[in-house]
Amino acid sequence: MRRGHGGGNHGSGYGDSGHRYDNPPAPPQNYAGLTCPICGVVSAQGARFCQQCGSSLVPAPCTQCGTALSQNAKFCGSCGKAAK
Template identity: 55%
Template sequence: MTPATRAERSCPKCGAANATEARFCSQCATSLVPRSCASCSQALAHDAKFCGQCGAPVVA
């Protein structure tokens, strides 16, 4: 019998494996919760400074 493995996702900054329910990376503390633009709700890259859809600045 093979032990069950937990589902994981990679950190967008450092690439470390984290549990799917984790909100922050266990290695570098980068947020794992997807961000969205406050103006148009478009999904944002973790390092975005401006929205690629509407051009609004990303508020930290």
């Protein structure tokens, strides 16, 4: 007869405790927040500046045709004018 552990796992302290320290869940699909083009944080709908890094969330208009330019645009996609 063997003595000791009777087999099975009786609370070894390892395993799933139900607590997770992963990244927070993504916002719901119907959430209309704006994603910062610089740091990727999702800010509230209608925000003009990123709540994490302070970057502008409002696209700058092209000085020639008025089309909204992306944050890192070098040229306007509509008229080809060089961005600032």
